[in-house]
Amino acid sequence: MLDPKTVVWEYTLRCNSKCIHCGSSAVHARKNELSTDECSDLVEQISDVGFELVILSGGEPTLREDWYETGKKINEVGMQFGMISNALKWNEKTIDNIASLDPYAIGFSVDGEEELH
Numbered sequence: 001m002l003d004p005k006t007v008v009w010e011y012t013l014r015c016n017s018k019c020i021h022c023g024s025s026a027v028h029a030r031k032n033e034l035s036t037d038e039c040s041d042l043v044e045q046i047s048d049v050g051f052e053l054v055i056l057s058g059g060e061p062t063l064r065e066d067w068y069e070t071g072k073k074i075n076e077v078g079m080q081f082g083m084i085s086n087a088l089k090w091n092e093k094t095i096d097n098i099a100s101l102d103p104y105a106i107g108f109s110v111d112g113e114e115e116l117h
Helices: 036-049 067-076 092-100
Strands: 006-010 053-057 080-085 105-108
Touching: 036 067, 053 067, 067 080, 067 092
Parallel strands: 006 053, 053 080, 080 105
Antiparallel strands: none
């Protein structure tokens, strides 16, 4: 029997790292990425199925202007929020926003080309 607990959502393909080994070939956003309203609706659908944890990944999820709104929606419907990020764009506000979402977990991708490391 399938008992879903966790969703890893490729929230955007837009990325600021451009790793040549990226499994998602992430650089530019998809032309048909979900709108903020569509993301909110999908979060409700995910909750209705019975999932408990939603992890935003990408690409780089914080490159979408609405990532925080989606994170809040995840919490509002009673699921836990998580994220996988390269953190290259993060600033104090990003960190404060993430902390306010009381994340289950934050994963950091340390992959990159030679000049990044």
